[in-house]
Amino acid sequence: MNFTLPAFTPAVPExxxxxxxxxxxxxxxxxxxxxxxxxxxxxxxxxxxxAWLTVAVAQGGGxxxxxxMFVNDRMGNVLKLFTYLTVALVFLYSRDYLAxxxxxxxxxxxxxxxxxLGMMVMISAHNFLTIYLxxxxxxxxLYAMIALDRDSGVASESAMKxxxxxxxxxxxxxxxxxxxxxxxxxxxxxxxxxxxAESPAASIGLIFSLGFVIVGLCFKLxxxxxxxxxxxxxxxxxxxxxxxxxxxxxxxxxxxxxRLLVEGLGGLHDEWRTxxxxxxxxxxxxxxxxxxxxxxxxxxLAYSTISHVGFIxxxxxxxxxxxYQSAMFYTVTYVIMAAAGFGMIILLARKGFxxxxxxxxxxxxxxxPWFAAVMLAVMFGMAGxxxxxxxxxxxxxxxxxxxxxxxxxxxxxxFFSIISAYYYIRVVKIMYFDRAPEGARPVESGxxxxxxxxxxxxxxxxxxxxxxxxxxxxxxxxxx
Amino acid sequence: xxxxxxxxSVLLWLPIVGGLVVLAAGxxxxxxxxxxxxxxxxxxxxxxxxxWTQFDTSTASMQFVENIPWISTFNVHYALGVDGxxxxxxxxxxxxxxxxVIAGWEVIQYKLAQYMAxxxxxxxxxxxxxxxxxxxxxxxxxxxxxxxxxxxxGVWGGPRRVYATIKFFLYTFLGSxxxxxxxxxxxxxSGSFDIQTFQQMPLGMTAQILxxxxxxLAFAVKVPMWPVHTWLPDAHVEAPTGGSVILAAILxxxxxxxxxxxxxxxxxxxxxxxxWLIVALSLIAIIYIGFVAIVQADMKKLVxxxxxxxxxxxxxxxxxxxxxxxxxxxxxGTAMGVEGGMIQMISHGFISGxxxxxxxxLYDRLHTREIKAYGGVINMMPAFAxxxxxxxxxxxxxxxxxxxxxxWLVILTAMKANFWIAFGAAFTLFLGAAYxxxxxxxxxxxxxxxxxxxxxxxxxxxxxxxxxLCAIPVIVFxxxxxxxxxxxHASVMNLVHHVVQSxx
Numbered sequence: 002m003n004f005t006l007p008a009f010t011p012a013v014p015e016x017x018x019x020x021x022x023x024x025x026x027x028x029x030x031x032x033x034x035x036x037x038x039x040x041x042x043x044x045x046x047x048x049x050x051x052a053w054l055t056v057a058v059a060q061g062g063g064x065x066x067x068x069x070m071f072v073n074d075r076m077g078n079v080l081k082l083f084t085y086l087t088v089a090l091v092f093l094y095s096r097d098y099l100a101x102x103x104x105x106x107x108x109x110x111x112x113x114x115x116x117x118l119g120m121m122v123m124i125s126a127h128n129f130l131t132i133y134l135x136x137x138x139x140x141x142x143l144y145a146m147i148a149l150d151r152d153s154g155v156a157s158e159s160a161m162k163x164x165x166x167x168x169x170x171x172x173x174x175x176x177x178x179x180x181x182x183x184x185x186x187x188x189x190x191x192x193x194x195x196x197x198a199e200s201p202a203a204s205i206g207l208i209f210s211l212g213f214v215i216v217g218l219c220f221k222l223x224x225x226x227x228x229x230x231x232x233x234x235x236x237x238x239x240x241x242x243x244x245x246x247x248x249x250x251x252x253x254x255x256x257x258x259x260r261l262l263v264e265g266l267g268g269l270h271d272e273w274r275t276x277x278x279x280x281x282x283x284x285x286x287x288x289x290x291x292x293x294x295x296x297x298x299x300x301x302l303a304y305s306t307i308s309h310v311g312f313i314x315x316x317x318x319x320x321x322x323x324x325y326q327s328a329m330f331y332t333v334t335y336v337i338m339a340a341a342g343f344g345m346i347i348l349l350a351r352k353g354f355x356x357x358x359x360x361x362x363x364x365x366x367x368x369x370p371w372f373a374a375v376m377l378a379v380m381f382g383m384a385g386x387x388x389x390x391x392x393x394x395x396x397x398x399x400x401x402x403x404x405x406x407x408x409x410x411x412x413x414x415x416f417f418s419i420i421s422a423y424y425y426i427r428v429v430k431i432m433y434f435d436r437a438p439e440g441a442r443p444v445e446s447g448x449x450x451x452x453x454x455x456x457x458x459x460x461x462x463x464x465x466x467x468x469x470x471x472x473x474x475x476x477x478x479x480x481x
Numbered sequence: 482x483x484x485x486x487x488x489x490s491v492l493l494w495l496p497i498v499g500g501l502v503v504l505a506a507g508x509x510x511x512x513x514x515x516x517x518x519x520x521x522x523x524x525x526x527x528x529x530x531x532x533w534t535q536f537d538t539s540t541a542s543m544q545f546v547e548n549i550p551w552i553s554t555f556n557v558h559y560a561l562g563v564d565g566x567x568x569x570x571x572x573x574x575x576x577x578x579x580x581x582v583i584a585g586w587e588v589i590q591y592k593l594a595q596y597m598a599x600x601x602x603x604x605x606x607x608x609x610x611x612x613x614x615x616x617x618x619x620x621x622x623x624x625x626x627x628x629x630x631x632x633x634x635g636v637w638g639g640p641r642r643v644y645a646t647i648k649f650f651l652y653t654f655l656g657s658x659x660x661x662x663x664x665x666x667x668x669x670x671s672g673s674f675d676i677q678t679f680q681q682m683p684l685g686m687t688a689q690i691l692x693x694x695x696x697x698l699a700f701a702v703k704v705p706m707w708p709v710h711t712w713l714p715d716a717h718v719e720a721p722t723g724g725s726v727i728l729a730a731i732l733x734x735x736x737x738x739x740x741x742x743x744x745x746x747x748x749x750x751x752x753x754x755x756x757w758l759i760v761a762l763s764l765i766a767i768i769y770i771g772f773v774a775i776v777q778a779d780m781k782k783l784v785x786x787x788x789x790x791x792x793x794x795x796x797x798x799x800x801x802x803x804x805x806x807x808x809x810x811x812x813x814g815t816a817m818g819v820e821g822g823m824i825q826m827i828s829h830g831f832i833s834g835x836x837x838x839x840x841x842x843l844y845d846r847l848h849t850r851e852i853k854a855y856g857g858v859i860n861m862m863p864a865f866a867x868x869x870x871x872x873x874x875x876x877x878x879x880x881x882x883x884x885x886x887x888x889w890l891v892i893l894t895a896m897k898a899n900f901w902i903a904f905g906a907a908f909t910l911f912l913g914a915a916y917x918x919x920x921x922x923x924x925x926x927x928x929x930x931x932x933x934x935x936x937x938x939x940x941x942x943x944x945x946x947x948x949x950l951c952a953i954p955v956i957v958f959x960x961x962x963x964x965x966x967x968x969x970h971a972s973v974m975n976l977v978h979h980v981v982q983s984x985x
């Protein structure tokens with residue numbers, strides 16, 4: 002038996018991130034607090050270099066390596082590039098915030114990079130074991146990041162909550178995978194797909210395992226009824242961590258759905274479609290209705306995430322290439338909007354003032370018309386009002402759903418988007434119609450945060466006016 | 482004429498760019514904001530004039546067309562064009578925006594740059610709505626319009642502005658999203674968002690009914706028709722004067738325009754079978770809302786309700802077409818109702834806009850809209866009283882004003898369809914006179930009501946200018962409506978011939 006070395010090229014970005022994360026961890030030990038910026042710069046440079054590497058090794062079709070455990074394909078590369086972008090945004094937004102709170106430590110960035118590596122592995126996984134590996138790497142990094150502010154009671158509590166529930170969900174997923182292995186004898190996604198396609202009818206065992214897999218996936222994505230952790234974690238974690246938890250992992254979770262459900266269990270589409278319809282409608286309903294009652298902006302955004310997840314699931318359950326493309330477009334644009342939304346909270350926060358209540362945005366138009374406009378773009382974008390990009394995301398998904406012959410589901414979806422419009426416009430109302438409290442200061446923060454956030458807000462508008470290129474990119478990323 | 486001047490694009494984008502310039506100017510040179518806004522609105526109006534002068538009245542096809550691909554994945558085109566139905570409405574929009582800019586000249590002090598910018602951006606979006614020939618582009622502009630209007634009512638409105646503006650937003654959003662589902666459905670069926678394609682595509686009866694209902698939800702809220710009109714009085718009362726003017730003069734017309742552009746040609750058989758519903762709702766609006774208008778104690782509310790009643794005339798005129806065709810099986814005579822409705826739209830744009838401007842003039846002096854706070858105003862403000870009486874007369878359809886032409890054409894058409902419908906519609910002559918003239922009587926005439934009224938000053942040159950500018954078209958089109966009819970005739974005939982063809 003000959004041992005042949007696997008092809009390393011497709012996985013070069015992952016290896017690079019791993020190496021650099023370890024390197025930064027080492028370098029950071031030798032830095033004192035005054036020179037901590039070196040870690041920051043190194044982390045950003047790592048992300049930039051990884052992006053370059055990803056583009057450099059990208060191939061048109063799928064490249065399998067490591068005994069078919071790992072795949073480098075177009076969808077993965079596009080998703081990874083957006084993941085890099087989002088993680089870079091997190092790093093850019095959070096610097097001043099962390100520094101003001103004595104949290105500007107190397108660990109935040111190293112954990113962030115490890116989490117990013119976990120996402121990259123998830124996105125590129127072609128075997129259930131690889132998926133699990135990436136998922137756990139991401140989850141462990143997230144638990145630690147949430148708990149990083151160790152003097153904060155709520156942060157520790159939400160980390161604990163996330164950890165316990167996340168462990169249960171991981172266990173469920175693993176259990177489902179093990180039944181799948183028992184039923185089909187393989188963990189390879191392609192082989193699994195072939196096996197299911199060839200078997201005449203879905204066996205009880207397969208459907209049973211499918212149920213467990215879906216529970217695990219929906220937990221990670223935060224869909225109802227597995228959403229309980231989401232509002233608490235969003236609220237409890239410090240805002241930069243919330244920004245991290247609430248943005249990039251959605252891209253990885255989308256990849257997870259694609260790899261597991263579509264590529265692996267695509268033969269069971271009829272079965273999982275029914276499950277996802279229920280979960281999606283429930284997510285939109287609970288997410289839209291409960292968000293109305295929130296006074297904390299982070300909690301409100303958490304519930305809004307849940308309803309957006311319902312929309313993403315709509316695209317996936319349509320079960321067509323256009324449906325998957327629309328879900329991808331939705332995920333990417335949602336992440337861009339969420340990043341700007343949490344970025345706004347970071348912008349307004351000062352030392353000793355979190356600015357995470359909705360009322361803290363009172364009269365923002367008087368304090369800073371420009372950033373009020375950015376937040377307006379985020380809110381109307383999330384509500385799905387044109388010309389902001391959120392509208393086209395909804396349009397794309399609705400098109401796929403109607404195309405799949407489920408017009409009634411589209412009607413249900415738009416119905417809930419009316420309800421959710423209420424809490425988004427309430428934020429706009431607070432910013433524009435209410436007067437700023439006495440003594441409110443103009444918005445002050447570092448220039449880098451201002452510029453990047455402005456760019457992020459403009460992206461929401463520009464992608465709405467010209468959504469064509471991003472749509473074409475998503476269409477090219479997922480082809481069958 | 483391949484590379485003609487893209488006049489419609491300029492009308493869409495110039496005001497939006499102007500709005501951004503005004504916003505930027507608000508920071509660096511606040512004193513120039515008014516003049517900049519006026520300049521942009523005047524230039525836009527000037528650009529829109531060739532639409533009228535170079536319009537070919539002999540054809541019903543789209544003119545001044547522009548068409549470039551916008552989103553290739555969806556086969557969406559940035560496609561603009563106008564016919565005889567859309568063109569007058571665009572001119573109305575560009576004209577009214579000039580008035581609104583002048584009307585806000587001294588009155589608005591808080592965040593003036595944002596105020597002017599919001600109206601300029603609105604103008605661009607409204608021009609786009611009337612000129613879009615692509616369904617998705619239409620929808621995008623239609624919805625985008627909500628944002629500046631939401632801000633206008635909410636920031637510069639009255640005491641209950643938050644309630645009013647959220648109600649306005651949610652009502653309109655509610656109607657529109659179902660229209661979106663209908664548009665996507667037709668796209669999935671036909672593979673294109675082109676409105677022309679929508680109009681030509683065959684559709685089964687069930688699909689037609691559902692599409693008609695979806696569009697009805699959107700347009701009925703916008704028109705507004707009874708019973709979804711309740712947002713309008715609230716929005717009007719709380720909106721600043723400029724907001725009320727744009728709302729009444731342009732936004733309401735979009736609902737009616739939607740019936741002509743979407744509902745009737747896309748779902749003609751459903752329109753035919755649901756004509757009874759629209760006619761009934763229109764008559765309720767005319768009669769019941771007319772009575773409601775009489776008892777209002779707030780001037781703006783009164784004008785708002787009278788708008789609902791007048792818009793009832795518009796929808797009635799449109800849908801009588803199906804009744805007459807069902808009765809006589811010939812298209813002759815059916816166009817008159819549609820044309821009457823169209824004239825009514827244009828004329829109501831000027832009249833209601835002017836009425837709101839008049840109320841604004843009074844409000845600026847006494848800061849109340851209660852009718853009983855006034856009385857004997859004519860003694861202090863004779864010039865104002867002249868205009869107020871003129872517009873009130875036009876509002877109740879006095880011959881010689883533009884208000885008469887539309888109502889008369891619609892009632893005449895109704896008589897062809899059914900005597901009782903004509904009888905109901907004619908109620909407006911008496912109800913309109915009742916609420917308009919009673920308003921005039923209580924506000925203008927009688928002894929001077931109180932000391933505050935005694936201190937009122939007559940209208941300034943600026944106010945004289947805006948009211949005078951409104952009065953000109955009201956009288957000109959009242960005496961000589963032929964040019965307006967000429968412009969729309971070919972398009973209306975084409976529409977009528979199209980909608981009487983069954984699609985089944």
